[in-house]
Amino acid sequence: MAPLTGAKVALFATCITDTVKPSVPIATVKLLERLGCRVEYPAKQTCCGQIMTNTGYFDEAVPTVRNFVETFGEYDYIVAPSGSCVGSVRDQHTMLARHAGDAGLEKEAGAVAARTYELTEFIVDVLGVTDVGAYFPHKVTYHPSCHGLRITRVGDRPERLLSAVEGIELVDLPDARSCCGFGGTFSVKNSDVSIAMATDKANNAVSTGAEYITGGDHACLMNIGGVAHRNGQHITPIHLVEILAATKEDAR
Amino acid sequence: MTATPTRRTPEPGSWLGIPAFPKAAPGELANETQRRNLRHATTTIRAKRVVRASEVPNWEELRTAGAQIKDRVGRHLDEYLVQAEEAMTKAGITVHWARDAADANQIVAEIAKAKGVDEVVKIKSMVTQEIDLNEALEAEGIAAWETDLAELIVQLGHDLPSHILVPAIHRNRDEVQDIFTREMGLYGTPAPEGISNNPEELAAAARVHLREKFLRAKMAVSGGNFIVAETGTLVIVESEGNGRMCLTLPETLVSVVGIEKLVPTLEDLEVFLKLLPRSSTGERMNPYTSMWTGVTEGDGPQDLHVILLDNGRSNVLSDPEGRAALRCIRCSACLNICPVYERVGGHAYGNPYPGPIGAILGPQLRGMEDERDRALPFASSLCGACNEVCPVRIPFTDILVHLRHKVVEYKTAKHPTVEQGIMKGAGWVMADGSHLATVQAGERIGGRVFRGKWLGPMGPIPIAKEWLKGRDLEPLPTQNFRQWWKKNREGGQR
Numbered sequence: 001m002a003p004l005t006g007a008k009v010a011l012f013a014t015c016i017t018d019t020v021k022p023s024v025p026i027a028t029v030k031l032l033e034r035l036g037c038r039v040e041y042p043a044k045q046t047c048c049g050q051i052m053t054n055t056g057y058f059d060e061a062v063p064t065v066r067n068f069v070e071t072f073g074e075y076d077y078i079v080a081p082s083g084s085c086v087g088s089v090r091d092q093h094t095m096l097a098r099h100a101g102d103a104g105l106e107k108e109a110g111a112v113a114a115r116t117y118e119l120t121e122f123i124v125d126v127l128g129v130t131d132v133g134a135y136f137p138h139k140v141t142y143h144p145s146c147h148g149l150r151i152t153r154v155g156d157r158p159e160r161l162l163s164a165v166e167g168i169e170l171v172d173l174p175d176a177r178s179c180c181g182f183g184g185t186f187s188v189k190n191s192d193v194s195i196a197m198a199t200d201k202a203n204n205a206v207s208t209g210a211e212y213i214t215g216g217d218h219a220c221l222m223n224i225g226g227v228a229h230r231n232g233q234h235i236t237p238i239h240l241v242e243i244l245a246a247t248k249e250d251a252r
Numbered sequence: 253m254t255a256t257p258t259r260r261t262p263e264p265g266s267w268l269g270i271p272a273f274p275k276a277a278p279g280e281l282a283n284e285t286q287r288r289n290l291r292h293a294t295t296t297i298r299a300k301r302v303v304r305a306s307e308v309p310n311w312e313e314l315r316t317a318g319a320q321i322k323d324r325v326g327r328h329l330d331e332y333l334v335q336a337e338e339a340m341t342k343a344g345i346t347v348h349w350a351r352d353a354a355d356a357n358q359i360v361a362e363i364a365k366a367k368g369v370d371e372v373v374k375i376k377s378m379v380t381q382e383i384d385l386n387e388a389l390e391a392e393g394i395a396a397w398e399t400d401l402a403e404l405i406v407q408l409g410h411d412l413p414s415h416i417l418v419p420a421i422h423r424n425r426d427e428v429q430d431i432f433t434r435e436m437g438l439y440g441t442p443a444p445e446g447i448s449n450n451p452e453e454l455a456a457a458a459r460v461h462l463r464e465k466f467l468r469a470k471m472a473v474s475g476g477n478f479i480v481a482e483t484g485t486l487v488i489v490e491s492e493g494n495g496r497m498c499l500t501l502p503e504t505l506v507s508v509v510g511i512e513k514l515v516p517t518l519e520d521l522e523v524f525l526k527l528l529p530r531s532s533t534g535e536r537m538n539p540y541t542s543m544w545t546g547v548t549e550g551d552g553p554q555d556l557h558v559i560l561l562d563n564g565r566s567n568v569l570s571d572p573e574g575r576a577a578l579r580c581i582r583c584s585a586c587l588n589i590c591p592v593y594e595r596v597g598g599h600a601y602g603n604p605y606p607g608p609i610g611a612i613l614g615p616q617l618r619g620m621e622d623e624r625d626r627a628l629p630f631a632s633s634l635c636g637a638c639n640e641v642c643p644v645r646i647p648f649t650d651i652l653v654h655l656r657h658k659v660v661e662y663k664t665a666k667h668p669t670v671e672q673g674i675m676k677g678a679g680w681v682m683a684d685g686s687h688l689a690t691v692q693a694g695e696r697i698g699g700r701v702f703r704g705k706w707l708g709p710m711g712p713i714p715i716a717k718e719w720l721k722g723r724d725l726e727p728l729p730t731q732n733f734r735q736w737w738k739k740n741r742e743g744g745q746r
Contacts, residue, residue, distance in 0.1 A: 022733035047682040056656030060679030146635035183633030188718035195722035226723030
């Protein structure tokens with residue numbers, strides 16, 4: 001596919017990084033602009049509704065579907081730095097519209113979902129780029145988040161992008177495909193099991209000797225990093241877009 | 253003075269003593285031996301499954317075929333059941349219908365009494381666990397002896413099974429040595445003096461103990477993996493050969509079979525005989541596959557009964573979102589891949605069906621009346637690993653989310669809950685960016701108050717308390733993205 005330049009892209013910042021980890025959407029903006037995109041941030045946006053949906057509150061999640069369709073309906077490309085939120089948009093929005101008995105919304109939600117991309121999918125498949133010109137001279141291990149892997153199916157795109165980063169040393173994470181235990185409200189409803197899962201994940205990450213653990217979903221990194229911090233382990237969680245956005249200029 | 257034993261078989265543990273999943277899990281997590289055993293066993297089995305599945309060139313198509321056949325059976329269950337009943341009856345099998353557990357247990361007990369037997373040998377079966385058959389027979393003065401090695405360990409240990417395929421997966425060989433030494437003699441041939449924890453010695457002791465029961469038994473009880481509707485053939489697969497002993501030695505065989513276990517034709521059966529062993533034990537085929545089409549003089553059981561059991565299955569079938577759970581062929585691949593199961597084991601699920609399949613089947617078969625069943629759909633991180641391995645493509649995570657919604661409906665039907673209030677609030681916040689911006693303004697204050705500090709353990713604040721129990725929360729920012737955008741892109745300098 002020929003590189004697509006000048007594409008108008010709507011950033012779906014996702015409620016969690018918009019609110020608690022702005023460095024992630026900021027890095028997304030910088031990276032996409034560097035790759036020649038015109039990025040817009042529609043201020044009406046909020047959330048994919050996953051937290052309500054996956055806790056069983058379908059009625060409470062329906063307004064997020066309406067808002068998503070209204071906010072992003074005009075755009076050809078909607079891009080989010082999260083495999084999980086994109087998975088929710090693609091996998092659950094039509095179900096919620098059906099639940100609300102709104103056939104029109106179901107159709108629109110399906111159409112908008114088909115134009116919604118996880119960041120690495122957009123870069124590799126739409127922009128046709130695997131070397132984004134990043135520089136990150138550190139030892140890094142990659143955790144493929146469950147929803148990115150199994151719902152959004154980002155495949156090996158994150159690894160392809162990361163391995164093209166100059167200076168990076170990528171090391172394999174043992175038992176990489178096993179869940180970190182976040183799971184939205186699972187992390188509070190079954191906090192003990194969740195912490196046990198995150199502890200194993202953090203220990204595996206530390207065992208690689210990496211300075212950073214990266215991934216495509218901030219929530220998983222927050223979970224793994226939270227356990228590592230509590231246990232006094234020295235490994236820093238970093239979203240993969242922050243690595244991909246980093247350049248030699250930043251390093252100076 | 254020795255008290256006269258009031259029971260004939262070892263008193264089992266009780267599911268009723270187990271609290272709802274979130275309360276049961278911490279105790280199970282703390283059991284280091286169990287966690288080590290589970291990790292080792294599930295890791296080994298799932299690695300074998302990957303190898304065996306990858307050997308089949310059309311594995312993905314085979315999974316689709318399995319799902320489609322099972323769905324077709326569900327759509328036309330009424331017709332297939334009648335067809336199966338006619339074919340079985342014609343072949344000489346006596347067919348019984350059981351609406352629920354009590355019905356089925358009563359039929360088994362009546363057959364035993366009519367035969368004048370006061371003990372039966374059993375093939376490992378999930379359905380008889382589901383209906384608590386052993387306890388029902390015990391109450392009628394009939395001893396039911398488990399003959400599968402793992403089920404024997406569970407039975408003699410006054411324990412509960414914790415895995416569909418490997419019921420004693422939570423036990424190690426030291427524990428088995430103790431159980432055999434202590435209990436075998438109370439219920440039959442004792443273990444040899446000074447038996448060690450060597451698996452071969454333990455298996456030999458079990459063989460001797462069971463041989464006596466096999467040779468004496470006049471009646472056997474089993475479940476059933478499949479019934480071929482077209483031919484009326486009862487199919488039972490197993491690994492140890494104990495099942496073959498139960499299926500061939502006693503004069504009478506009674507099989508309790510869930511109504512969803514039908515397959516239309518022998519050709520359809522072929523699909524499952526490929527899917528099941530590779531998914532469950534990581535074998536190319538089951539070591540023992542026994543198929544009975546009626547009775548044959550001088551060969552096998554001379555009196556064969558099949559009890560077709562509903563016990564909630566037709567309710568499951570009536571739910572378009574949840575019914576795919578009935579495709580399950582009890583291979584346990586979902587247990588072996590589940591990160592939650594791997595850490596807490598089977599008992600915390602409070603149900604003979606543990607793991608992902610238990611979390612979706614338990615509450616559907618039993619209903620939502622009990623707190624333990626309402627907790628099960630939430631006993632998952634929704635990681636979706638189970639979806640990937642299921643040989644009949646059960647969409648576990650979709651069904652889990654669907655059942656969570658049903659739990660919420662159940663809980664909020666009578667009165668509003670705190671969680672509902674939180675979710676309603678979240679729904680309002682997320683309905684529009686201007687609402688979210690208001691909340692983010694409050695969150696920035698938090699960022700300024702804590703000034704780059706991680707948040708640690710926190711008192712009785714509901715959600716924070718659970719989150720911060722074993723992990724810290726990274727520092728809140730003093731500027732969110734929405735503000736950054738306003739300053740740096742929208743009207744601000746670039």
